[in-house]
Amino acid sequence: xxxxxxxxxxxxxxxxxxxxxxxxxxxxxxxxxxxxxxxxxxxxxxxxxxxxxxxxxxxxxxxxxxxxxxxxxxxxxxxxxxxxxxxxxxxxxxxxxxxxxxxxxxxxxxxxxxxxxxxxxxxxxxxxxxxxxxxxxxxxxxxxxxxxxxxxxxxxxxxxxxxxxxxxxxxxxxxxxxxxxxxxxxxxxxxxxxxxxxxxxxxxxxxxxxxxxxxxxxxxxxxxxxxxxxxxxxxxxxxxxxxxxxxxxxxxxxxxxxxxxxxxxxxxxxxxxxxxxxxxxxxxxxxxxxxxxx
Ligand SMILES: C[S@@+](CC[C@H](N)C(=O)[O-])C[C@H]1O[C@@H](n2cnc3c(N)ncnc32)[C@H](O)[C@@H]1O
Numbered sequence: 665x666x667x668x669x670x671x672x673x674x675x676x677x678x679x680x681x682x683x684x685x686x687x688x689x690x691x692x693x694x695x696x697x698x699x700x701x702x703x704x705x706x707x708x709x710x711x712x713x714x715x716x717x718x719x720x721x722x723x724x725x726x727x728x729x730x731x732x733x734x735x736x737x738x739x740x741x742x743x744x745x746x747x748x749x750x751x752x753x754x755x756x757x758x759x760x761x762x763x764x765x766x767x768x769x770x771x772x773x774x775x776x777x778x779x780x781x782x783x784x785x786x787x788x789x790x791x792x793x794x795x796x797x798x799x800x801x802x803x804x805x806x807x808x809x810x811x812x813x814x815x816x817x818x819x820x821x822x823x824x825x826x827x828x829x830x831x832x833x834x835x836x837x838x839x840x841x842x843x844x845x846x847x848x849x850x851x852x853x854x855x856x857x858x859x860x861x862x863x864x865x866x867x868x869x870x871x872x873x874x875x876x877x878x879x880x881x882x883x884x885x886x887x888x889x890x891x892x893x894x895x896x897x898x899x900x901x902x903x904x905x906x907x908x909x910x911x912x913x914x915x916x917x918x919x920x921x922x923x924x925x926x927x928x929x930x931x932x933x934x935x936x937x938x939x940x941x942x943x944x945x946x947x948x949x950x951x952x953x954x955x956x957x958x
Contacts, residue, residue, distance in 0.1 A: 666732075670683065670687065670732075671683060671684060671723075671728055671731050671732045671735060672723075672728050673722075673723050673724055673725040673727070673728040674722060674723065675722070675723055675728075676719065676720050676721065676722055676723070677704060677708065677715065677718055677719055677720070677721045677722075677723065678719040678720070680704060680723055680728075680731060681700050681701060681704050681715075682700075684700040684703065684704065684731070684735055685697045685699075685700035685701075687735065687739070688700060688735075688738060688739070691739055693738070693739075695744075698744075699738055699744050701715065702744050702748065703731065703734045703735060703738060703744065703747070704731060706734060706747070706748055707727055707730040707731035707734055708721070708723075708727055708730075708731075734747055741875075741876040741877050741880070741881075742877075742881060743766060743877045743881055745760060745766040746760065746766065746881050751766050751767055751799075753767035753769075753771070753772070753799075753801045753805060754772055754775055754801070754805035754808070756804065756805060756808060756835060757834070758799045758800070758801055758804075758831050759799070759827060759830060759831055759834065760799060760827065761823055761824070761826070761827040762823065762883065763821045763822075763823030763824040763826075763827065763883055763885075764798045764799040764821075764823070764824045764827050764828075764883070764886070765798045765799070765882050765883065765886040765887075766881075766882065767798070767799055767801035769944075769945070770917075770944035770945070770946075770948070770950050771801065771802065771862050771917055772805075773917070773942045773943070773944050773950040773951040774802055774860055774861075774862055774915055774916075774917045774950075774951045775802060775805045775806060775809075776942060776951065777915045777939075777942045777951035777952075777953050778792075778802075778806055778858055778860050778913070778915045778953075779806070779809055779810075780939070780942075780953070781858065781913040781915060781938065781939075781953050782810065782857065782858060782913070785857070785911075786809070786810055786811075787811065787812060788812060788813075788857075789812045789813065789814070790810055790812070790813040790814075790857040790858060791813070791814060791815065791854075791855065791856045791857050791858075791909070792806055792807070792810075792813055792814070792815030792816075792856060792857065792858040792859075792860065793815060793816050793817075793818065793849060793852055793856045793858070793859050793860070793907070794806075794815060794816070794817040794818070794860050794861065795818055795848040795849050795859065795860070795861040795863065795900055796818070796819055796848065796861055796862065796863050796864065796886075796896065797817025797818060797819050797824070797825070797828050797843065798819065798824050798827075798828065798862075798886060799824070799827055799828055799831055800817050800827070800828030800829075800831045800832055800841065800843070801831075802860050802861075802862060803815045803816075803817045803828075803841060803860070804828075804831055804832055804835055804837055804841060806858070806860070807837045807840050807841055808835065808837070813840065813857075814840040814841070814842075815840065815841055815842070815858075816841075816842045816843065816844060816852065817841065817842070817843045817844075818843070818844050818845070818846035818847075818848060818849065818851075818852070819843070819845065819846075820845065820846075820847060820885060821883065821885055821886075822845060824883075824886075825843045825844070825845060828841075828843050829841075829843050847899070848861070848863075848896065848899050848900055848903065849900065849903040849904075849907055850899075850903065852903075852907060853907075854906060854907035854908065854909065855907065855908065855909035855910075855912065856907050856908060856909060856912060857908075857909050857911070857912045857913075858912065858913060858914075858915065859900070859904055859907060859908060859912070859913075859914040859915070860914075860915045860916075861896070861900055861914075861915075861916050861917070862916075862917035863889065863896030863897065863900065863916065863917070864885065864886055864887050864888050864889045864896055865889040865893045865894070865896065865897075865917070865918070865919035865922060866887045866888060866889050866893055866919065867889060867890075867891065867892060867893040868888050868889070868890060868891055868893075869891070870893075871884065871887055871888060874887075889919070892925075893919055893922065894922070894925055894926065894929060897916065897926050897929045897930070898929055900914070900916065901929050901930050901932070901933035901935060902933060904930075904933060904935055904954070904956075905933065905934050905935070905956055908955075908956055911955075912955070912956075913938060913953050913954065913955050914930075914935060914953070914954045914955075915951055915952070915953045915954075916951070916952050916954070917950060917951055918941065918948075918949055918950055918951070918952055920948050923941055923949045923952065926952060927952070930952075930954050931957075934956060934957050935954040935955065935956060935957060936954060936955060936956075936957040937952060937953065937954055938953045938954060938955045939953050
């Protein structure tokens with residue numbers, strides 16, 4: 665039976681949601697229930713609250729065709745965020761493009777750690793640089809929380825920078841956010857109160873073994889951390905002392921198992937941990953805050 669025959673006109677939104685969730689689950693997609701809800705909302709062009717009040721709504725032929733098309737893409741392992749063209753991060757909507765990583769929930773630990781590092785200066789005119797900004801997620805989340813801060817996001821990808829600029833405009837942060845094509849911080853002049861980065865940290869040889877959702881849909885430039893996964897940390901560490909203001913902090917996201925190796929790279933560059941690495945919801949040390957060693 666084809667997807668179009670399975671999800672057909674005449675069924676209710678509730679029936680379609682259950683059927684789709686079952687199809688996704690049978691295919692091994694763990695987030696089947698959530699994905700089904702998001703895809704039905706997208707096909708019917710309604711939000712979650714409206715879906716809850718429209719469970720008896722009967723799908724038209726147009727609705728069923730739209731839903732079938734979205735379901736087919738998900739069954740081919742395209743991530744829901746890619747299908748929808750956007751993802752929520754730090755409670756804010758971010759649009760995506762083929763050139764941007766889908767922001768991950770664990771990256772919110774970087775935002776938390778950066779805010780903790782600046783907790784007594786939240787109202788100051790802080791200067792922030794986000795190295796490898798992608799969609800602009802980290803920088804824009806910080807600017808939302810720090811009302812007098814301004815910042816620059818750098819990336820090698822022109823497409824990512826265009827998306828980040830669009831996100832800044834959507835979030836009405838364009839007056840405090842700049843974006844520039846740059847190899848991490850190579851072209852920046854300090855001082856910065858905060859350097860933040862979620863750099864590419866997957867070992868090159870591991871990329872072909874990642875889940876299809878990631879391997880085929882996140883840009884390789886956003887994933888590939890070189891032979892040992894640590895190339896970006898070396899580049900960022902080399903520049904950090906030059907750029908940090910007195911009292912400033914560098915916060916980097918870590919890949920699983922990278923805490924010791926990244927700490928060593930930072931120590932060799934004269935940077936010392938300011939706090940224990942912040943763990944994500946899975947208990948993995950995820951955000952490391954560093955300051956210039958005295
Ligand atoms: C893991 S993604 C993080 C994106 C975003 N900050 C986030 O957390 O969702 C890494 C980003 O670094 C960018 N990148 C890769 N190499 C770079 C380089 N040499 N200089 C600047 N950015 C780079 C990629 O294009 C990508 O946007």
